[in-house]
Amino acid sequence: MMLSKKVKPKKIKIMYVDVLLGLQWGDEGKGKVVDVLTPHYDVVARFQGGPNAGHTIKCNGQEYILRLVPSGILQGSMNIIGSGVVINPTLLWEEIKELEAKGVPWTTLTESLIISEKAHLILPTDCLLDAANEAAKGDKKIGTTGKGIGPAYADKINRIGLRMGNVLQNNFQSKYQEVKKKHLQTLQALNYTYDPLELEALEAQWFHSLECLRGNFRIVNTEYLINEQLKAGKKILAEGAQGTLLDVAFGSYPFVTSSNTTVGGVCTGLGVPPSAIGTVYGIVKAYTTRVGGGPFPTELFDGTGKTLQKVGKEVGAVTGRERRCGWIDLVALKYAIMINGVESLILMKSDVLDTFDNIKVCVAYRIDGRKTTEFPSDVEAQHIEPVYETLPGWKADLTNIQSHKKLPKKFKNYVKFLKEQLGIPIVYVSVGPDREQTIPYPIDRKIV
Numbered sequence: 001m002m003l004s005k006k007v008k009p010k011k012i013k014i015m016y017v018d019v020l021l022g023l024q025w026g027d028e029g030k031g032k033v034v035d036v037l038t039p040h041y042d043v044v045a046r047f048q049g050g051p052n053a054g055h056t057i058k059c060n061g062q063e064y065i066l067r068l069v070p071s072g073i074l075q076g077s078m079n080i081i082g083s084g085v086v087i088n089p090t091l092l093w094e095e096i097k098e099l100e101a102k103g104v105p106w107t108t109l110t111e112s113l114i115i116s117e118k119a120h121l122i123l124p125t126d127c128l129l130d131a132a133n134e135a136a137k138g139d140k141k142i143g144t145t146g147k148g149i150g151p152a153y154a155d156k157i158n159r160i161g162l163r164m165g166n167v168l169q170n171n172f173q174s175k176y177q178e179v180k181k182k183h184l185q186t187l188q189a190l191n192y193t194y195d196p197l198e199l200e201a202l203e204a205q206w207f208h209s210l211e212c213l214r215g216n217f218r219i220v221n222t223e224y225l226i227n228e229q230l231k232a233g234k235k236i237l238a239e240g241a242q243g244t245l246l247d248v249a250f251g252s253y254p255f256v257t258s259s260n261t262t263v264g265g266v267c268t269g270l271g272v273p274p275s276a277i278g279t280v281y282g283i284v285k286a287y288t289t290r291v292g293g294g295p296f297p298t299e300l301f302d303g304t305g306k307t308l309q310k311v312g313k314e315v316g317a318v319t320g321r322e323r324r325c326g327w328i329d330l331v332a333l334k335y336a337i338m339i340n341g342v343e344s345l346i347l348m349k350s351d352v353l354d355t356f357d358n359i360k361v362c363v364a365y366r367i368d369g370r371k372t373t374e375f376p377s378d379v380e381a382q383h384i385e386p387v388y389e390t391l392p393g394w395k396a397d398l399t400n401i402q403s404h405k406k407l408p409k410k411f412k413n414y415v416k417f418l419k420e421q422l423g424i425p426i427v428y429v430s431v432g433p434d435r436e437q438t439i440p441y442p443i444d445r446k447i448v
Contacts, residue, residue: 019237023282023333223270300325
């Protein structure tokens with residue numbers, strides 16, 4: 001008996017989703033890098049977080065601060081707010097109008113920006129809950145942005161949350177009132193007082209903004225759209241918010257954000273399979289910063305820390321809070337690289353170190369007298385003493401340098417040291433806040 005000849009299925013060429021992640025406690029400069037990389041991509045997608053992001057882009061004499069809108073919006077690509085993001089309609093509408101006021105054409109905004117039906121909404125009462133929960137913690141505050149993000153993600157997990165797709169349904173008002181009632185009961189249990197008239201005003205603005213979004217932007221099943229783009233051979237860049245060390249599962253718990261900031265969040269926040277993940281880029285400052293509470297092993301409390309803060313203009317783009325500053329921490333970085341599968345590094349704010357005689361790099365921790373290069377599961381509970389190596393500073397102004405060849409030798413030695421310690425290449429270095437102050441860095445095959 002002859003067996004029938006098997007017919008091989010025709011292969012469909014599928015592109016990959018490249019990923020851009022912060023590897024520290026956020027504020028690494030993701031917005032600028034996405035803006036620089038966007039010309040190489042057809043789609044830029046946010047996959048987690050909310051208006052606690054503050055991605056700053058400087059170009060053409062303008063400064064743009066993006067909270068919910070993906071950082072590819074200035075380059076004309078398709079920009080998607082994925083299902084893993086939580087949205088405050090009031091803040092999103094304000095952000096869109098700010099972009100228009102700064103010269104981004106309205107047609108570019110309405111044609112480029114697409115919102116997931118499954119993205120959850122931050123209700124006005126979520127913001128009240130955020131304030132109430134922080135107040136209840138007393139001196140153990142997490143240091144949230146107070147924008148209702150944690151409560152919105154809690155609504156999602158508790159299966160009472162509202163999503164953008166609900167806005168398109170006739171019973172949205174009744175669903176809203178059900179969730180609001182539960183929130184108010186929780187506030188009463190927490191003995192938290194609020195002004196009902198102020199809440200009423202917030203709600204009016206919230207509903208108005210929601211209607212504006214519904215009337216001007218596409219609200220669709222973005223997981224279908226993204227996978228269709230992949231099958232069509234389009235290049236997609238997933239833009240992370242916050243940083244790896246703030247991941248709710250792998251960060252410095254409990255001083256973390258409420259979402260998965262690591263590479264796994266791309267799959268759950270955009271609806272793409274793990275097999276679709278391509279190159280993972282990690283962004284890291286040449287030093288370390290942190291906003292709010294929580295452990296910070298290399299934090300500096302002296303004049304050096306103040307200098308980093310002043311020269312680096314380390315103030316939150318969204319919150320206005322001063323950032324805590326310290327030396328770069330390679331123990332934490334190796335951990336972030338490992339759990340994300342980072343293949344290429346982008347070194348930010350190198351120019352902030354221009355005036356230092358010596359630069360310290362944390363290469364290990366000493367915990368209870370024992371030296372380790374392993375990032376602890378409970379950083380807060382451990383007394384960590386950083387183990388440093390000291391490198392000579394380059395004592396030169398990097399901000400006007402535009403090519404790798406002109407970078408000072410001592411700076412190149414610093415980069416080489418980081419690459420040797422971390423085991424992966426650095427592909428870009430940033431020497432200033434502007435888009436043009438980003439230098440491609442050659443890969444040394446002897447090191448990686």
